[in-house]
Amino acid sequence: MKTNHAGKKRLQQAAAIALAAAAVAGNAMAQDPKMSDGVVRIGVLTDLSGTFSDFAGKGAVEAVKMAVEDFGGKVNGVPIDVIAADHLNKADIAASTAREWIDQRKVDMITDISGSATALAVIKVAGEKKRISIVTGGGTTRVTNEDCTPYSLHYNHDTASLANVAGKYIVKQGGNSWYFITADYSFGYSLQADTTAIIEAAGGKVVGSVKHPFNTSDFSSYLLQAQSSGAKIIGLANGGADTINAIKTAAEFGMLSPASKQKFAGLLMFINDVHALGLKTAQGLFITEGFYWDLNDETRKWSQRFYKRMGKMPSAIQAADYSSTMHYLNAVKAAGTDDPDAVIKKMKETPVNDFYTKNGKIRADGLLVHDMYLMQVKTPAESKGPWDYYNLRATVPGDDAYPPLSASTCPLLKK
Incomplete structure (x- = not known):
């Protein structure tokens, strides 16, 4: 009886060892070193x-x-x-x-x-x-x-592609004098600088600019400065709620009426912004997009x-x-x-x-x-329903929308 008991115990131990080995092997397979x-x-x-x-x-x-x-x-x-x-x-x-x-x-x-x-x-x-x-x-x-x-x-x-697509087109259409309302952080600086370079290369000029704090709600003074500049184009070098608030205030001031001599360029706008503004307010705006659902x-x-x-x-x-x-x-x-x-x-x-x-x-x-795509916001009469907001005005090939690799200052590149 003692011998049988000992043999049974050894079999149980062997089985336990085998199960443990199988578990280790399974874990080793799950933890493929190629997959960290x-x-x-x-x-x-x-x-x-x-x-x-x-x-x-x-x-x-x-x-x-x-x-x-x-x-x-x-x-x-x-x-x-x-x-x-x-x-x-x-x-x-x-x-x-x-x-x-x-x-x-x-x-x-x-x-x-x-x-x-x-x-x-x-x-x-x-x-x-x-x-x-x-x-x-x-x-x-x-x-x-x-x-x-x-x-x-x-x-x-990036700001270079936004500037290339919007800046060139608007200057060609006669919008050759600009005033910028710019968000006071790195994105705003880049967008204004890149668009300025495109405007000047196309024969236009920038007559002035003003910086505003990020996520501000009061654009009155900035818009009045832009209005008094006499610039044909007021460029909004900002994004999100800042762009929406600026356009809403401009509409209240009557600066977006068809009779206004000044036009607005939303340099970074998305379809969500147009949706929030409504076509009555946003109609006619030129917007550069990297994608459009329709x-x-x-x-x-x-x-x-x-x-x-x-x-x-x-x-x-x-x-x-x-x-x-x-x-x-x-x-x-x-x-x-x-x-x-x-x-x-x-x-x-x-x-x-x-x-x-x-x-x-x-x-x-x-x-x-x-x-990249140059879009123009539809009039209410042109829209066939919710989210039908854009007319495609130009498809700009990537090599034209972005600066060449030779212009990059990335330190990874071997000059």
């Missing part, structure tokens, strides 16, 4: 409560989640996780959130990063820690010039899916959030790893072909070069 910690984690760092929340915000988070769902929820056998946070449009909060995400939560890629100051803060942290960052919601050209990193990409638009069958199909989830049509930024996330995940799959060096290399060598853009190219400085 066994999960690909994407962080959507956006404006969830402030001036950019309508065209970024919750819609940006939802667009990224749509991309993950469409991809299948896993890549190279590991799950894809999406987390989000509000950077409150403060660079220090954005930087500390990015640092905590990377150090503590093992985030592999950070996207959206609406706002130029927050974008610059995040790409610096991500670059130092060798994590990929994709800016879709910040416009400053510094992202792919003096502040570029080996791990940062710039999607959707361009073709593909854009309409995806945008209708977004509409069912969010109750509104997507902005260009939100469409870019989806596209950039899908491009990232495809690169992870193709590279067979989430190693940032391998993934960024694959992203740069692979064209972007989806509903958002065709034959988009990510350059060595991290800039996605793609077609």
Whole structure:
């Protein structure tokens, strides 16, 4: 009996060892060293409560989640996780959130990063820690010039493309004298400087400018200064609620009436802004966009899916959030790893072909070069229904919309 008991005990021990070995082997297979910690984690760092929340915000988070769902929820056998946070449009909060995400939560890629100051803060942290960052919601050209990193990409638009498309067209139409109302932060400075260069190159001139605080509600004094300048074009080098408030005040002052000798150029506006203003106020405005939901069958199909989830049509930024996330995940799959060096290399060598853009190219400085669109806001009589807001006036090829790579001051480039 003792011998049988001992033999049974040895069999139980052997079975336990075998189970433990199998568990270790299973864990080893799950923790593929090519896929770091066994999960690909994407962080959507956006404006969830402030001036950019309508065209970024919750819609940006939802667009990224749509991309993950469409991809299948896993890549190279590991799950894809999406987390989000509000950077409150403060660079220090954005930087500390990015640092905590990377150090503590093992985030592999950070996207959206609406706002130029927050974008610059995040790409610096991500670059130092060798994590990929994709800016879709910040416009400053510094992202792919003096502040570029080996791990940062710039999607959707920058101030140079906005200036190239809007500035050239308006000057050609006779709008050759400008006065700027500019947001007092890096994005506003870049947009005014880039547009000024385009205006002057086209034979126009800038007669003056005034800076306003970020997220202000009173534009009266700024508009009166612009009005007294006599400039043919008042350029709004701002975005979000600032642009909307400026246009609403201008309408109250009668500055947007058809009889006015001065016209307005919304240098960074989105379809959400037009929706908030209404066609009666916004009609006739020229707007540069990187995407419009009603361009073709593909854009309409995806945008209708977004509409069912969010109750509104997507902005260009939100469409870019989806596209950039899908491009990232495809690169992870193709590279067979989430190693940032391998993934960024694959992203740069692979064209972007989806509903958002065709034959988009990510350059060595991290800039996605793609077609841009000059839109003019429809009159109420022209619109066939809700969200039918734009007439397409020009499709500008990416190589014309963006400055050439030779003009980039990105330190990664070998001059």
